[in-house]
Amino acid sequence: MKSKFILFHIILPLVNGGATYLFFRNGNQYFFRWFHMQPSEEPFYIPSIIKYNLVDGLWLYSLLKTIEFIWKKDSRTKMFAWFGIATTIAVMSEWLQKWKIIPGTFDRVDVVTYLLVLCLCLYQNKFNPYTLTLKTNLQ
Amino acid sequence: MKKNYQLHFASALTLVVFAFLFFGSVASRKATTPLAPLTFDYSPPSNALPGSAKFTIALVNPSYTGNFAYASQSPFKEFRHSMGDDINELLIARGFNLKGPFETWDNMLYSDKQQSDVAITVEIDMNIQETSGGWRYHQDVVIAANSYNSYNATLNFNGKLTIVAMETTSRQKIWSKSVSLPQNGVAVATEAGYPNTGIIPFTDPGVYNPVSKTLSEFYKSTLGQIYAYMEPQEMLTLKDQIIQIRKNSTIQSK
Numbered sequence: 001m002k003s004k005f006i007l008f009h010i011i012l013p014l015v016n017g018g019a020t021y022l023f024f025r026n027g028n029q030y031f032f033r034w035f036h037m038q039p040s041e042e043p044f045y046i047p048s049i050i051k052y053n054l055v056d057g058l059w060l061y062s063l064l065k066t067i068e069f070i071w072k073k074d075s076r077t078k079m080f081a082w083f084g085i086a087t088t089i090a091v092m093s094e095w096l097q098k099w100k101i102i103p104g105t106f107d108r109v110d111v112v113t114y115l116l117v118l119c120l121c122l123y124q125n126k127f128n129p130y131t132l133t134l135k136t137n138l139q
Numbered sequence: 140m141k142k143n144y145q146l147h148f149a150s151a152l153t154l155v156v157f158a159f160l161f162f163g164s165v166a167s168r169k170a171t172t173p174l175a176p177l178t179f180d181y182s183p184p185s186n187a188l189p190g191s192a193k194f195t196i197a198l199v200n201p202s203y204t205g206n207f208a209y210a211s212q213s214p215f216k217e218f219r220h221s222m223g224d225d226i227n228e229l230l231i232a233r234g235f236n237l238k239g240p241f242e243t244w245d246n247m248l249y250s251d252k253q254q255s256d257v258a259i260t261v262e263i264d265m266n267i268q269e270t271s272g273g274w275r276y277h278q279d280v281v282i283a284a285n286s287y288n289s290y291n292a293t294l295n296f297n298g299k300l301t302i303v304a305m306e307t308t309s310r311q312k313i314w315s316k317s318v319s320l321p322q323n324g325v326a327v328a329t330e331a332g333y334p335n336t337g338i339i340p341f342t343d344p345g346v347y348n349p350v351s352k353t354l355s356e357f358y359k360s361t362l363g364q365i366y367a368y369m370e371p372q373e374m375l376t377l378k379d380q381i382i383q384i385r386k387n388s389t390i391q392s393k
Contacts, residue, residue, distance in 0.1 A: 014160070059161060063153065067150055067153060070149045070153065071146060074142070075143075078143075086157075089158070090161075093161065102162075
């Protein structure tokens, strides 16, 4: 079960993002320079929302799932606190790019993607008002 | 308590590892401003009747003198090409008959030489001097591969354009005028990161755009002066000289 979780929720999203960089990005990413790789020609067209925003969303998803893996059997409050820290850093990184403090290009769709991923991870951990109300009623 | 400490440490470590991955995904410093479209265009102020000057000119396209390192690079390549086209237009507007324009003197056929009174060539002598600034290395102390070079300088453009009229068969210079390029300091700063090659990165919009703006200002003023110099009356005074040179060369060849 543990290994399935790591494979499907942590490794696979990262591999997916890495593959998108390898096959669909223009080679300006540091990723290529670190590994002395040449970007390949785009094999076929994919929408920019997948090429640029989904990859970032998968990165945060994988990060939040790693935090979930660390905290799941312990404190949910602390897990949610780390979710908040990670998402805040991700969102802040977009603004740091806008202010030219770190390299990259500001993209508001990335910010929306990060928030959607946070909502998804919170929901998967039953942090939604509907489930909480339902549970309370059942009790 | 100890376990909690370990979990916090593991979470912080995860953040660091994922931050590293994030930096791999962001694009390296690249230019975002588009290259400004070139505006090397000149319209003669007035148009004489075609052929009214009764003088035929073989036009050889302008060329850069010496070893101008950026001759084949944009915007200098377009500067030269557009100048050839506009001088062509300018001479027609002055009422001259025209042969060419020829890319080089060697492209001119024997019949073109025979049918032309003179050949006009324009030599562009352009110098670019870096008066301040230059390349600067920006080191990323965390990730060495993220280090880059930027170019931030003031470039001084100077030089002159020489219009030379030559007798077509002997290639003897019979008339020449110079137009000085106005000395201009242009501040340039690259947007993207580059390896330090020692040459000015004219492909970067931070360099390309201010330089092409300065060149288009040169262009308008110099073409205006060339128009003023190319007076049909003055060219007609060369006719006697041309006849004399051709006579002499015929006698010599006999």
